[in-house]
Amino acid sequence: MDPGDQSTTAPTTVDFVALAAGSMVSRYQIVSTLGQGSFGITYRARDISALGGWRAYLKSLA
Numbered sequence: 029m030d031p032g033d034q035s036t037t038a039p040t041t042v043d044f045v046a047l048a049a050g051s052m053v054s055r056y057q058i059v060s061t062l063g064q065g066s067f068g069i070t071y072r073a074r075d076i077s078a079l080g081g082w083r084a085y086l087k088s089l090a
Contacts, residue, residue, distance in 0.1 A: 047071065047088075056084055066090070 046069050051058045056073040063070050068089040074081040 045069070052076075053086060056086060057081075058086075 046061045046064065047053070047058045049058055049060055053073070055075055055077040057076050059072045059074055061069060062072050062085070068087055071086045071088070073084045073086050075084050
């Protein structure tokens with residue numbers, strides 16, 4: 029880490045609007061919430077129909 033770096037890590041909070049890990053959206057299983065902002069929520073997911081469960085990223089627009 030750069031000693032001049034002034035960034036901080038935001039505390040993890042529970043958002044009751046976001047989908048819970050393990051939730052299914054079509055063929056995608058939600059793994060975690062990556063972030064959210066004024067335009068929606070972005071999730072890390074996996075495609076359960078693909079061999080090996082490919083990684084996917086889903087954006088839910090507000």
